[in-house]
Amino acid sequence: MWANYQASKGFEIVIINDVKDAKSGKKFHLLFVSNDKITQIVLSTSKIAETVLYPDDRKQKKPVTSVTIRLTNQTMAHQQVVVDTQGTYEYVLHISSSLMEEKNVEKAVVLAVQRGMTRVWLWNGEGGTPDELIDGIVEFVNVVGGHVGIPDYRLKRLPVVDNMCWKYGDHMDMAHFLRYCETMKNGFIERLNQAMESSWHDSMVDDALGMPAWQLCGSYYSL
Known part of the structure; x- marks a missing residue:
């Protein structure tokens, strides 16, 4: 597990690699964790979601205290990302390890994280x-x-x-x-x-x- 607190964003970023010993897990670590790229992807996609959903800085945003990126090999019904909550305003983005097989891996990961971060910031009417x-x-x-x-x-x-x-x-x-x-x-x-x-x-x-x-x-x- 790897964690990084982004004071400027106000939420903690945690990275968990459930398949670290598999080929996909090693590739994820090399391309996205070792160089901190996954953190930058979380921050950049979060900014896009916030800008679209909360263009007026005077409006109160949905509270977010923690975002966990979890690479998993669990079956997710053909979805590349599933968002769960693990506590009050703490969110887990379950990312499918199958993304490591994509031709353009970085684009696939960015797209999945963007979908996840938008769901994090989006209200859903309870x-x-x-x-x-x-x-x-x-x-x-x-x-x-x-x-x-x-x-x-x-x-x-x-x-x-x-x-x-x-x-x-x-x-x-x-x-x-x-x-x-x-x-x-x-x-x-x-x-x-x-x-x-x-x-x-x-x-x-x-x-x-x-x-x-x-x-x-x-x-x-x-x-």
Whole structure:
């Protein structure tokens, strides 16, 4: 276990390599731990997530006291990162050791940590926010951070159910729509995140937009 306290960020960073004797674990140590690169990745991705979710420094942020990066060979249902809490505002990012087999290992690790750090900073309505919306916001941050792009063919793929086009669809489709909402209503993502601090109800999307969401669904599909 390796730990480093980042006073400037206010949270402790802990690195745990569960597969240190395996090929993937040795590669992780060589490329990311021995040179402190993983710490810098945590800090840089945290900054991106904070900038997107909390652009106004006057707004109170979600408290974060500790972030643990844990390289694991546990099966994670095709996910490359899973975020758990181990205490009050202490978070563990379980990173799949399979990332060490990627052609561009550093890019894969950065993308996984970015997804994890966005979930760390993102409120989720005490677990009530729809998973599709959370996943979409996570990918929206990846897009803003320049980690991924969104192919044009995804522009009109979100299904509309009960006048809502933000509640269903995959994460990339959702990210595209959320980017459109942010463009049309600046500060939408920040307002939505703040609203999700302690509860969730579907009207929060309307409130954060300042208009019924179905109206933007309509204009989005007319692009």
